[in-house]
Amino acid sequence: xxxxxxxxxxxxxxxxxxxxxxxxxxxxxxxxxxxxxxxxxxxxxxxxxxxxxxxxxxxxxxxxxxxxxxxxxxxxxxxxxxxxxxxxxxxxxxxxxxxxxxxxxxxxxxxxxxxxxxxxxxxxxxxxxxxxxxxxxxxxxxxxxxxxxxxxxxxxxxxxxxxxxxxxxxxxxx
Numbered sequence: 001x002x003x004x005x006x007x008x009x010x011x012x013x014x015x016x017x018x019x020x021x022x023x024x025x026x027x028x029x030x031x032x033x034x035x036x037x038x039x040x041x042x043x044x045x046x047x048x049x050x051x052x053x054x055x056x057x058x059x060x061x062x063x064x065x066x067x068x069x070x071x072x073x074x075x076x077x078x079x080x081x082x083x084x085x086x087x088x089x090x091x092x093x094x095x096x097x098x099x100x101x102x103x104x105x106x107x108x109x110x111x112x113x114x115x116x117x118x119x120x121x122x123x124x125x126x127x128x129x130x131x132x133x134x135x136x137x138x139x140x141x142x143x144x145x146x147x148x149x150x151x152x153x154x155x156x157x158x159x160x161x162x163x164x165x166x167x168x169x170x171x172x173x174x
Contacts, residue, residue, distance in 0.1 A: 032165035033092035044079035085142035096134030107148030114169035
């Protein structure tokens with residue numbers, strides 16, 4: 001009798017563990033949308049100020065109106081990644097902890113913003129780039145019939161993840 005009570009309790013614990021595990025996996029799928037693209041990290045390094053606690057770079061091109069300013073406290077990680085999208089693949093909904101420079105170097109990519117109620121596509125072709133400030137959920141999709149490749153440069157806090165998975169915001173039909 002004692003053995004059968006222990007066996008039932010063990011069985012109940014096993015069943016409960018399985019149910020909770022399946023529930024957590026399903027909840028994770030509802031929460032995050034995984035990437036189906038292939039990515040390769042080329043490199044990542046931390047840049048720290050030479051003096052003081054602020055990394056500060058200011059550069060002007062003499063004789064032109066070109067000017068760039070980078071300021072970070074106390075440091076900055078710069079990472080580069082090549083992301084290849086086979087036809088029909090996508091990045092999954094995500095955002096970033098800092099700005100991201102995206103260069104489409106092959107093919108055609110379509111980008112959607114999670115805060116756009118109309119889900120208007122932005123299409124970029126090889127040779128075009130854009131700055132993603134990374135503050136809200138977005139997705140990159142290869143809706144063409146050809147492979148597309150992006151070179152992506154991230155500016156993030158030291159040690160921070162390059163992307164943060166986000167749930168599907170529900171504003172797009174996919």
